[in-house]
Amino acid sequence: MTDAPTVVPITDVVLETRGLTKSFRGFTAVRDLDFTVRRGTIHALIGPNGAGKTTVFNLLTKFLAPTSGHILHDGVDITAASPAAIARRGIGRSFQISATFPHLTALENVRVALQRRTPGRFHFWRPESTLAALNDRALALLAEVGLEARAQEPAGTLPYGAKKALEIATTLALDPDVLLLDEPLAGMGREDVARTAALIRRTAQKENGRRTVVMVEHNLGVVADLSDRITVLQRGEILAEGSYADIAADRAVREAYMGTGHA
Numbered sequence: 001m002t003d004a005p006t007v008v009p010i011t012d013v014v015l016e017t018r019g020l021t022k023s024f025r026g027f028t029a030v031r032d033l034d035f036t037v038r039r040g041t042i043h044a045l046i047g048p049n050g051a052g053k054t055t056v057f058n059l060l061t062k063f064l065a066p067t068s069g070h071i072l073h074d075g076v077d078i079t080a081a082s083p084a085a086i087a088r089r090g091i092g093r094s095f096q097i098s099a100t101f102p103h104l105t106a107l108e109n110v111r112v113a114l115q116r117r118t119p120g121r122f123h124f125w126r127p128e129s130t131l132a133a134l135n136d137r138a139l140a141l142l143a144e145v146g147l148e149a150r151a152q153e154p155a156g157t158l159p160y161g162a163k164k165a166l167e168i169a170t171t172l173a174l175d176p177d178v179l180l181l182d183e184p185l186a187g188m189g190r191e192d193v194a195r196t197a198a199l200i201r202r203t204a205q206k207e208n209g210r211r212t213v214v215m216v217e218h219n220l221g222v223v224a225d226l227s228d229r230i231t232v233l234q235r236g237e238i239l240a241e242g243s244y245a246d247i248a249a250d251r252a253v254r255e256a257y258m259g260t261g262h263a
């Protein structure tokens, strides 16, 4: 084995797919995809309905096995890795459908996520001080997403926007290096959209700006605001890539969106 490089490479690719393809009984949802995400960026994956965005997410987090092609994290081939191994590598995902436990309080939900990250470290027989440290960390995460005052409320009774914020807090509890957000703003009112967008930006800026966010999102206003780079998918292939200005000026992108009534 060679020594780890001491300088950060100029092209610091954190996540990459090579020739990634997924077919469902003859239907190809993702076709020969070469997708590259740079460390420390907010990278949006957009495209009309059925473009293959969620399938790409499921492939990246190993909820689906590719038909062919490769996925690399930090230059390491993770195509054959399990979802648990992916999570341990620091790739965290927040789900479109709530992954919180409705009967547990917001605080308990974050605590469960924290315990999941460090299995064996926090057991019920551990001293009070260990549990107190866990509580403090959970409260700090809740404060980060603006939910401190709702710590003792059951997750199930929280308003929609607060539930989504809690989901992000539970994902952040895993301290991911790469955070995958599947439609984080879906179904939110304007106020919650603004708050969550600000939270996503803050999240990306943590860890000295080296945390990466990859998000699938239909709200193009927020995509324009937050994203360093945007990949537009259509029928499982990359239609265009670049900054929001590049994408907005792209004729093929405009046609793709107008054709489906999005944007």
Ligand SMILES: Nc1ncnc2c1ncn2[C@@H]1O[C@H](COP(=O)(O)OP(=O)(O)OP(=O)(O)O)[C@@H](O)[C@H]1O
Pocket (backbone or CB within 6 Å): 024, 027, 028, 029, 047, 048, 049, 050, 051, 052, 053, 054, 055, 056
């Ligand atoms: N398990 C599956 N079996 C068969 N076809 C599937 C499966 N999952 C996805 N597809 C198909 O693959 C295509 C891409 O779907 P996907 O959900 O990835 O698109 P999307 O871009 O996320 O769409 P949306 O914006 O509507 O969420 C669609 O035509 C879909 O019907």
